[in-house]
Amino acid sequence: MIDIQERLRQIGPLDGAPDDDLLVCRCEEITKGEIRRAIHQGMFTIEELRRYLRCGMGLCQGQTCGRLVKNIVAAELGVSPTEITSATARAPMRPIEMAVLADDGGAAHG
Amino acid sequence: MKTKRYDMIVIGAGPAGLSAAIEAARQGVRPIVFDENARPGGQLFKQIHKFFGSKEHRAKVRGLKIGEELLAEAEKYGVEVMLDAAVIGLYPEKEITVKIDDTVRHYKGDTILVATGAAENMVHFKGWTLPGVIGAGAAQTMMNLHHIQPGKRVFMLGSGNVGLVVGFQLLQAGCEVVGLADAAPHVGGYGVHAAKIARCGVPFYLSHTVIEAVGTEYVTGVTIGQVGPDMRVIPGTEKYFDADTICLAVGLSPMSQLLKQAGCAMEDTKGGPVPLCAADGKTSISGIYAAGDVSGIEEASSAMIKGRMSGAAIAAYLGYADEKIQEERIFELGQQLGTLRQGMFSPENRGKLITKTDEGIGVSMHLLEHGSVADDEIARYPGVTRQAGIHPVIECTQNIPCNPCQDACPKGCIRIGEKITSLPAVDAAKECVGCGMCVASCSGQAIFLIQEDVGPGVGEVTIPYEFLPLPRAGDTGTALGRDGRPVCTATVVKVRSSPAFDHTNLLTIKVPNDMLMKVRFYQTQKGGMGL
Numbered sequence: 112m113i114d115i116q117e118r119l120r121q122i123g124p125l126d127g128a129p130d131d132d133l134l135v136c137r138c139e140e141i142t143k144g145e146i147r148r149a150i151h152q153g154m155f156t157i158e159e160l161r162r163y164l165r166c167g168m169g170l171c172q173g174q175t176c177g178r179l180v181k182n183i184v185a186a187e188l189g190v191s192p193t194e195i196t197s198a199t200a201r202a203p204m205r206p207i208e209m210a211v212l213a214d215d216g217g218a219a220h221g
Numbered sequence: 222m223k224t225k226r227y228d229m230i231v232i233g234a235g236p237a238g239l240s241a242a243i244e245a246a247r248q249g250v251r252p253i254v255f256d257e258n259a260r261p262g263g264q265l266f267k268q269i270h271k272f273f274g275s276k277e278h279r280a281k282v283r284g285l286k287i288g289e290e291l292l293a294e295a296e297k298y299g300v301e302v303m304l305d306a307a308v309i310g311l312y313p314e315k316e317i318t319v320k321i322d323d324t325v326r327h328y329k330g331d332t333i334l335v336a337t338g339a340a341e342n343m344v345h346f347k348g349w350t351l352p353g354v355i356g357a358g359a360a361q362t363m364m365n366l367h368h369i370q371p372g373k374r375v376f377m378l379g380s381g382n383v384g385l386v387v388g389f390q391l392l393q394a395g396c397e398v399v400g401l402a403d404a405a406p407h408v409g410g411y412g413v414h415a416a417k418i419a420r421c422g423v424p425f426y427l428s429h430t431v432i433e434a435v436g437t438e439y440v441t442g443v444t445i446g447q448v449g450p451d452m453r454v455i456p457g458t459e460k461y462f463d464a465d466t467i468c469l470a471v472g473l474s475p476m477s478q479l480l481k482q483a484g485c486a487m488e489d490t491k492g493g494p495v496p497l498c499a500a501d502g503k504t505s506i507s508g509i510y511a512a513g514d515v516s517g518i519e520e521a522s523s524a525m526i527k528g529r530m531s532g533a534a535i536a537a538y539l540g541y542a543d544e545k546i547q548e549e550r551i552f553e554l555g556q557q558l559g560t561l562r563q564g565m566f567s568p569e570n571r572g573k574l575i576t577k578t579d580e581g582i583g584v585s586m587h588l589l590e591h592g593s594v595a596d597d598e599i600a601r602y603p604g605v606t607r608q609a610g611i612h613p614v615i616e617c618t619q620n621i622p623c624n625p626c627q628d629a630c631p632k633g634c635i636r637i638g639e640k641i642t643s644l645p646a647v648d649a650a651k652e653c654v655g656c657g658m659c660v661a662s663c664s665g666q667a668i669f670l671i672q673e674d675v676g677p678g679v680g681e682v683t684i685p686y687e688f689l690p691l692p693r694a695g696d697t698g699t700a701l702g703r704d705g706r707p708v709c710t711a712t713v714v715k716v717r718s719s720p721a722f723d724h725t726n727l728l729t730i731k732v733p734n735d736m737l738m739k740v741r742f743y744q745t746q747k748g749g750m751g752l
Contacts, residue, residue: 134350143345175343178474178493193489200481202310205257207320215318215325216223 115153122187125151135183136176138169146180150187157181157198170206173198223327227253228539230317230330232308232479235263236521237513237528238336239291239300241502244532246298248542253328254300255319257307260366261295262288263338265521267361269393270386271664271723273411273623275641277557278522281625281662283723285365287521311335311479315508332508332535335480335496336528339473339514344378347433353440357387357470364394372466376443377401377423378431379470380592382410382520387470388418393688399462402429402445404452407574407589411566412619413665419592420742422705427590432459434467443467475515483509492518501551502531510535519561519568526558564620564642579620580644593703594618596739603646604635604668611655611672611681614738615645616703617665629662660685661722670729671737680737681714686728691716692745700732701742709736711743 131144167173185192234256242252268284310318341356360371380403435442447458474493486497486505502510512531513524537547587595604615620642627637634651670683700711711730
């Protein structure tokens with residue numbers, strides 16, 4: 112288990128980077144700077160970042176940005192991307208309308 | 222709520238999923254295959270190039286043809302395929318939820334094979350969200366399924382086989398490929414794939430990356446720069462290209478989320494999370510299997526074998542086939558898979574710089590750094606000989622698992638031997654009749670026929686040619702070297718097409734004798750085929 116306070120001290124203060132305004136999660140329009148700031152606030156896992164910023168929670172469900180976000184977290188924490196826990200996989204695995212999801216088993220269609 | 226039951230549920234109708242379903246169905250299993258796409262076949266129908274390998278791997282057959290064969294086989298064995306059916310959940314008790322039309326349906330299988338493949342990786346740089354920045358897979362879909370040019374002037378990022386193969390397909394589709402870059406210092410894919418596009422004049426920029434996609438509404442250009450060992454751009458090395466499309470071919474990640482959701486033991490690898498599984502695809506959950514790219518990125522040929530192995534294992538697991546017999550079948554398939562994993566591009570050699578072939582010949586550094594073998598390097602390979610009469614010149618310079626050329630020659634001029642990765646050697650003692658079967662059989666388009674002195678001071682070069690419109694006998698144009706630079710003028714002598722050549726045309730051009738070992742491509746005078 113990571114000691115968050117200890118690690119925050121180790122990674123030091125958040126410096127501005129020239130590419131902080133770069134969009135990383137295009138579905139939810141989250142920038143690299145926002146992700147970096149959240150990491151410096153103590154969000155070290157993809158799961159936390161998803162809940163905090165909604166990056167990877169849009170239409171593509173992180174298919175495009177998942178790896179990019181992971182690399183940003185790894186770079187900020189100074190560890191290998193394989194050490195960063197991936198997002199929890201849960202259904203529905205594909206974007207789906209609530210009406211469809213609610214019609215489980217197709218009862219409405221007989 | 223109704224739950225339909227099946228012996229075997231396959232998720233993904235690509236090469237691995239279909240192969241597994243067929244293999245199991247042959248033993249009497251009645252599988253159902255779900256795919257979220259409107260068409261089955263996965264990526265196979267986008268793969269218009271000839272595959273590598275040996276006869277048992279269906280080498281020299283084009284991917285789309287293999288796709289058609291698989292579908293026919295699936296139908297023959299009664300494999301049920303459900304399209305437009307996205308599996309949205311996989312549960313450890315081997316139940317799946319599937320979105321079909323506007324409802325969520327439930328299916329339960331005694332076994333479930335996950336063959337969901339992989340998704341393309343992206344990289345982010347300034348302007349990467351502009352329209353015109355696309356994945357190589359998207360480019361392939363547009364060109365090869367929908368017959369649409371992705372753009373007119375394309376810049377390719379990525380020198381792996383995907384970048385190289387799609388780069389060539391872009392040229393075939395009539396696009397101009399203004400450059401190909403890779404942050405790595407050496408070409409990542411097969412040298413023969415690189416050579417195909419280098420000789421069309423595509424410049425290679427190794428140790429380079431995209432800095433910016435330029436444009437306001439859409440891509441109008443691209444700026445690249447050289448990177449140092451720390452992967453940072455070296456100031457002052459920026460280069461700008463006019464381009465309307467930037468194509469990204471920067472690797473694939475397994476789409477393994479369903480396995481993770483089911484609770485299968487996973488491993489986080491550099492390529493992304495993959496399930497821990499046995500050679501036959503068995504995961505940590507009894508009855509759940511994984512095959513193809515979802516269990517580790519490889520080629521489609523490997524995916525098909527891995528699928529067959531899983532299918533064979535599932536047939537035994539379900540009691541449809543004798544366990545002993547299936548074990549033998551899996552062993553035999555494992556041998557085939559092992560063959561494909563040999564050579565310089567084997568999984569254990571990934572990312573390594575190999576400087577010598579198995580034969581002890583130096584690998585062309587020009588090939589690794591610029592995409593083409595240099596004129597003064599080519600003579601050292603065993604496929605390159607100088608003979609009085611017509612003879613093949615085989616510019617196959619890396620140990621890759623492929624051997625159709627050996628069987629293609631009716632006269633026995635070409636020898637690879639037992640070891641499939643050995644470099645092909647030309648036997649000058651055997652007489653070449655110039656039939657061209659070897660030229661058309663080479664999936665890497667690396668075989669040429671050379672004949673000196675067909676007239677005073679002039680000879681002929683026969684090159685594999687897969688562009689339309691075809692030049693005609695009597696046309697004159699520019700002969701290009703391996704690096705795509707103009708070498709001399711050339712006259713077309715003949716163009717041969719035959720069903721046996723499978724859409725690889727043999728273009729014979731006349732050039733001065735001293736140019737025969739330099740000329741490797743032909744450009745029509747008006748700059749046809751987008752060159």
